[in-house]
Amino acid sequence: MVAAAPGHRGGADRLRGLRHLVGVHPHGYYAGHVGNDYRDYLSPLYSPCLTDHCDNGVTWQLVGWWPFSAAILMLPFPLLFRVTCYYYRKAYYRSFWLAPPACAVPDAHRRYTGEARFPLILQNVHRYAFYLAVPFPIILLWEAIRGLRFGGGWGFGLGGLILFVNAILLFAYTWGCHAGRHVCGGHLDAFSQGPVRYWVWKRMSWLNVHHMGFAWVSLIWVAWTDGYIRLVAAGVFHDPRFL
């Protein structure tokens, strides 16, 4: 592992870094200049950055006029996916809705209609949330690859590794989705009619078995990735380079 490159930051950068740290900055943030290298590690909470706040050279600035955080534009989609996720439903129905609080423990409601009526019938939008969530791991993988650019060349730092793991974990969580498993092959009665769909279904079924684990690990890893890039961008420490 190569030692961290010496960095240089001005007072304005440090102030910006402080704003990043306390989380009030309306912009996406990146690890900034380190030595002579420019490392654009984009926090997954802001990816893809469609505003002009991210000043990372990406030309996806579709809503440059957006006055608020770039995260507000993107986070609703993965958030909808997680809120309607069958695993999370189990978790919050038990923990917060107390229906039931635990197995064989009386639930806290006099009447119960489950997801048969409004508003809980809306949980069935989950498959659309899946469609919306599918691009995110791909975009995050692209951002991780972009994170390998250092100045004019290529390199590999701890931040890049964290971004790659983040994209892989989110891929594993997204593609283990119950609704996705249905639309990609589970709807078939005769698998012999769709060998490719069967192949996809088998792989998704394996991921589905570990859906809860991937749900938590990917969620924690997103927060950890965001925290890491936030700290590097704030200049708290430098991103160690491996190559």
Place this chain on the structure above:
Amino acid sequence: MTPDTVTMHVWRGDATGGDFVDFDIDRRDGEVVLDVIHRIQATRANDLAVRWNCKAGKCGSCSAEINGRPRLMCMTRMSALPTDQPVTVGPIQTFPVIRDLVTDVSFNYEMAKRVPAFTPRPRPPDGVYRLHQREVERVQEFRKCIECFLCQDVCHVIRDHEENKAVFAGPRFFIRYAELEMHPLDVGDRLPLLREEMGLAYCNITKCCTEVCPEHIHITDNAIIPLKERVVSSYLDPVTRLGNRIRRGRRPVSGGPAL
């Protein structure tokens, strides 16, 4: 209770009421809860009612609630239970008590009668049905069910809401419906029934049925959720419904087409 004995806290009573009764009994190596219940029956309470049959976890008869958890008595080792407190054994609570540990599970047989039977498609010209192993594997999992009704017992939809028994089939029958709906030869469409009369949407997928299943069937992940998704395809997803309308005239696929 001494180190060589265990206190069994066993429910005694009938439909009119009852209470837990303590039995201090010798602890013996290798016993399961059903062994101890049998010893109580043989030596201390000859009229203790308990339903059992195979003592091998395959007949599904000896379902009970052991320390509050729905389990098979014959598959619960005494050594796996805490030794410093009484072992509580009660009847499964979702169904009415007949006597002691025996309950009336006829609700399940009534629900079983309402499951539309297997409806095979016409035989091919050579008269031989052909199935690929990969098509059969999925529904074979559901055939492992031993009908112990522990999943029915733990399901809060009917356990805590007696009124829902009129509109909710329960996890055991959802795997039966799933088995038929996913069968490659079956052409029946049970989704309207599941949606309108069997209360599939009442399940809020808290997975207690999966947790207590002694056959380790993935009831929620492999049966209930796929059925819910099939209902979504047929009734709630406008894109799929549009696709169905366009494809009208083709043989309806019970699972609904992919998007």
